[in-house]
Amino acid sequence: MGSVREYFSNIANGLGSTVKGMGVTLRHFTSEPPITVQYPRETKPIPPTYRGLHILEQDKCIDCHLCAKACPVDCIEIEATHHGRTLDWHKFTIDYKKCIFCEFCIPPCPVDCIHMTSEFELATDDPNGMVEDLLTWTGLRPEDQAKLEGKAGGKGAGAAEAKPAAPAGGGDVRSRVAAMLAKKKAEKEG
Amino acid sequence: MEPLLAFFSEQFGLTGVLALSLAYAVCIGSLLGFITVYAMFAIWMERKVAAHIQVRFGPMEVGGWHGWAQSPADALKLLFKEDIIPSGANKLLFWIAPAVVFCGVFAGFVAIPFAAGVQIADLDLGIFFIVAIASIEVVGVIMAGWSSNSKYSLFGAVREAAQVVSYELPAATALLAPILLVGSFRLGDFNTWQAEHGWLIVANPFMWIAALIYFIASLAGCKRAPFDLPEAESELVSGFHTEYSGMRFSFFGLEEYVSMFLVAAVMSTLFFGGYTLPFNLLDIGNLPAPLHLLGVAVLVVKVFAVIFVQMWLRWTLPRMRVDQVMSMGYKYLLPWALFAVAGTAVWHVGMGG
Numbered sequence: 285m286g287s288v289r290e291y292f293s294n295i296a297n298g299l300g301s302t303v304k305g306m307g308v309t310l311r312h313f314t315s316e317p318p319i320t321v322q323y324p325r326e327t328k329p330i331p332p333t334y335r336g337l338h339i340l341e342q343d344k345c346i347d348c349h350l351c352a353k354a355c356p357v358d359c360i361e362i363e364a365t366h367h368g369r370t371l372d373w374h375k376f377t378i379d380y381k382k383c384i385f386c387e388f389c390i391p392p393c394p395v396d397c398i399h400m401t402s403e404f405e406l407a408t409d410d411p412n413g414m415v416e417d418l419l420t421w422t423g424l425r426p427e428d429q430a431k432l433e434g435k436a437g438g439k440g441a442g443a444a445e446a447k448p449a450a451p452a453g454g455g456d457v458r459s460r461v462a463a464m465l466a467k468k469k470a471e472k473e474g
Numbered sequence: 475m476e477p478l479l480a481f482f483s484e485q486f487g488l489t490g491v492l493a494l495s496l497a498y499a500v501c502i503g504s505l506l507g508f509i510t511v512y513a514m515f516a517i518w519m520e521r522k523v524a525a526h527i528q529v530r531f532g533p534m535e536v537g538g539w540h541g542w543a544q545s546p547a548d549a550l551k552l553l554f555k556e557d558i559i560p561s562g563a564n565k566l567l568f569w570i571a572p573a574v575v576f577c578g579v580f581a582g583f584v585a586i587p588f589a590a591g592v593q594i595a596d597l598d599l600g601i602f603f604i605v606a607i608a609s610i611e612v613v614g615v616i617m618a619g620w621s622s623n624s625k626y627s628l629f630g631a632v633r634e635a636a637q638v639v640s641y642e643l644p645a646a647t648a649l650l651a652p653i654l655l656v657g658s659f660r661l662g663d664f665n666t667w668q669a670e671h672g673w674l675i676v677a678n679p680f681m682w683i684a685a686l687i688y689f690i691a692s693l694a695g696c697k698r699a700p701f702d703l704p705e706a707e708s709e710l711v712s713g714f715h716t717e718y719s720g721m722r723f724s725f726f727g728l729e730e731y732v733s734m735f736l737v738a739a740v741m742s743t744l745f746f747g748g749y750t751l752p753f754n755l756l757d758i759g760n761l762p763a764p765l766h767l768l769g770v771a772v773l774v775v776k777v778f779a780v781i782f783v784q785m786w787l788r789w790t791l792p793r794m795r796v797d798q799v800m801s802m803g804y805k806y807l808l809p810w811a812l813f814a815v816a817g818t819a820v821w822h823v824g825m826g827g
Contacts, residue, residue, distance in 0.1 A: 313526045
């Protein structure tokens with residue numbers, strides 16, 4: 285008798301569990317809206333503490349190299365000429381081929397000028413394009429030049445050799461971060 | 475077919491071989507066109523059903539509105555892909571296997587009555603013909619698996635061969651119950667009978683068992699989950715069509731959806747009134763000729779309802795084991811199919827039918 289009972293309970297179990305399962309899938313099909321997002325067009329909010337691309341507030345930076353020293357993979361390279369406190373910028377690059385997004389470069393900064401943004405779309409088909417220059421200008425800005433010339437007038441040293449300011453040749457990743465930050469700022473203000 | 479021949483002889487005075495071949499060309503062409511459009515829609519529908527059951531969107535990009543052009547785009551891509559024949563493959567068998575698989579299912583459409591008069595051949599053994607011709611597909615699957623020179627393909631083919639013996643029997647036996655009641659193998663007779671007496675599935679308390687068993691067995695016939703053992707992608711890469719690529723591969727995919735339509739059409743015709751409406755609300759069979767096409771719409775709606783349940787079930791249940799399929803076929807489906815046939819017979823003799 286046991287096997288007969290087993291036979292019929294198998295049928296009941298099979299049909300019952302199938303109906304139950306189909307009920308679950310039907311509920312998902314009809315009443316649960318998709319939880320995925322159409323990514324390139326819409327994104328989920330990214331937490332503000334997300335560690336993405338860096339951004340540099342160049343006018344604050346004092347070229348102290350503390351961030352570069354803190355970096356465990358040595359991906360930051362900074363070059364600038366000091367004219368007293370005025371800086372003639374050459375480069376401030378981060379090699380994103382090396383960067384591990386550990387955020388160790390952020391806390392040592394004495395003037396709080398380097399930050400990480402929530403920009404995460406780093407994919408590129410050009411491996412050489414992975415070295416990003418964070419500078420917004422190279423050389424000297426007109427106001428820096430004016431400052432130097434004021435000093436030079438007193439000391440008589442040649443500030444004329446300083447190059448005029450030029451926009452930095454950063455990749456489009458940097459400009460994207462800048463645009464994103466500008467947008468964020470506008471949102472904050474607006 | 476006959477109305478078409480009459481039309482040709484009346485309008486153009488065509489008779490004999492020329493008219494016959496022209497009529498064949500029209501039938502095959504329209505059927506192929508219909509099947510292609512249907513298969514593309516069904517594949518898109520399958521992806522959408524699967525996606526929404528899994529609480530996601532599915533294809534959304536191609537074509538704009540909910541990715542409607544995804545299937546044509548895929549078909550175009552497959553058309554242009556390289557047709558690779560593996561070294562060591564039996565070229566002839568490898569080459570004709572997709573055609574055999576597709577033709578077996580395609581030929582089944584010959585006997586399907588889409589509406590009164592909209593039928594290529596009104597065979598007097600229509601159901602028998604469909605059950606028999608659809609089995610040719612299995613030969614193609616075994617040819618594909620054996621000729622591929624791949625262990626995975628061969629395993630898929632062996633599984634299909636093992637599966638076919640366990641589902642064909644209950645499927646054909648379950649179909650005997652409505653045949654017993656209507657007293658005919660001709661598919662058109664089922665429509666007229668049901669227009670008169672109501673749907674066969676409620677004709678007696680045993681008929682739903684036959685319908686359920688035919689539905690389950692027909693899932694195995696289409697190689698769909700939970701009976702997709704021959705292509706079991708988690709175990710056998712993709713089973714018997716592992717080595718196929720490009721257009722030949724797409725024929726296997728096409729075949730799956732076409733056979734879904736075929737079994738759903740058989741099921742709709744035999745159990746759910748075919749192209750007639752319930753309670754014969756609209757006597758489609760006796761309407762003037764152009765309105766017969768309404769019957770096509772009714773049948774297609776019913777077919778898509780069955781196909782939706784097939785998809786729904788596919789995304790609900792996990793794949794069965796080989797031994798589970800065997801015991802399902804022999805220990806559960808076959809005895810209950812016989813029970814349904816016997817019950818139908820006893821019921822209608824007892825009721826004085």
